[in-house]
Amino acid sequence: MDAAANENEVRLRKGTSLNERLVLASLAVVLCLIALPGLAHLATGHWLGIAALFALLFGCLLLGAALLDRNVVWIITSGEILIGEQRPFGKLHRRLIRDDEISGMRLRKSVGKSAEFSLVFETESGDLLTSPPLPDITQVHQTTVRIARLLRLPDPEPIENPLDAANAGIRLGKPVNRHKVRGLKILIVLLAGLPSVHFIYALWSGKMSALVIAVWSLGAIVAFVLLRYLHRINACWIVHDGAIRIERLSWNGATEVETIGGDDIDAIDVESGGRKHSLYAIAIRPRTGKKIRSPPLAGKDQTRAVQAEIIRRLGLKRSAAG
CATH class of the missing domain: 2.30.29 (PH-domain like)
Structure with missing residues (x-):
């Protein structure tokens, strides 16, 4: 998708490039070839035959999408x-x-x-x-x-x-919500209490074992870590001209505010959101201190557009983009 730079013309596109179609079609063909030998087990009702059938159907769907998807352009x-x-x-x-x-x-x-x-x-x-x-x-x-x-x-x-450049401040992430964090704290405490019940029963009945102690200790450590860093889940960036305002919830539920100016930033990168490859994040590297990641954004193109707008608002050079 793109829009023409000409003010007298706007182009909007939707579709799949030739390279993307070739990759999708190749994946579909490989999946079908792998599935075909397994169809021999279908007559006997073996699970391999059923799995091969589903794999073949999925491969055919991918191949159909690669061959039949439309390309659309509006001028x-x-x-x-x-x-x-x-x-x-x-x-x-x-x-x-x-x-x-x-x-x-x-x-x-x-x-x-x-x-x-x-x-x-x-x-x-x-x-x-x-x-x-x-x-x-x-x-x-x-x-x-x-x-x-x-x-x-x-x-x-x-x-x-919230990401539109027409706004006085573009917002990444939802506004901080102390009620949401409080609810998650209660849920974590309840889940952590389940192994504690078994631990207390084993202690009372004299059936304490190393496994019970290990499970209870692991549960307590996980609960402590989650409670310790839970407030970081609910963070919000508000980017104004010249500065980024970062809002987080502290351990006691108060709102923490950190302001980072353009002069304090060495680089702004786009990073993958981890296992969910469709999610990305803006990572800023201050001249002093550790890297700070934004709330996740969907789509690499969208994230790069937000990165460009942040660089513009902070008055940084394009070389600051990673």
Whole structure:
């Protein structure tokens, strides 16, 4: 997906690149080849045959997605929208929508593994057309206004977007919530109490063993560590011009606030969110002190857009991006 830098044109794209299709198709073919020998066990009802059948079906679904997924591009210029759709090895289908055919435009937010913003157009004939997602999560307001101007339409009602550059402060993560942390503390204490009941019973009945002591000790250590660092789960970054305000909950439930200025930062990186590869985080490296990670963001493209906006707001050079 991308948007043209030309102010008189906006391009929105949705689809899969050729390289991504080849990787997906190759994975599907390999999965099917591995599954085929296992189908011999299907007649006997062996679990290997059932597993091979499911693997084969999944491989066929992946192959179908690689071959049949559409590529869609919208080219929005002054007074019209040109829509192009094409499947691999298929013909390109074009449709031209003039601004006098459009009766309304609204902004829609879809929330799945990542928040995406699209435009929904209603035509005079009653059709609803949904655009590909807007490309830059930090420029949703600007892109929407530019499209409305090109099509001579009123600006649609805004939708809350804490990452939009039009905000005085962009927010990463949800506002700190002491009630949520308090509830998690109670849950951890209750779960930690379960091995304690068995430990007390073993101590009272004289059936104490090394295994019981080890399990109780491990549970107590895990509960202590979780309670000690639970407040770090609920953190919020608010990025203003020149500084980042980091809000956390302390152990006693009070709100801790740390402000980091642009002069205090050596570099800003994008890092993977760990096992969940669809999640990423902004990592800042202060000139003094340890690295600080932001709340997780969904999508590498979105995270890089947020990184660029943070660098701009802090007045850093592009070389600060890792």
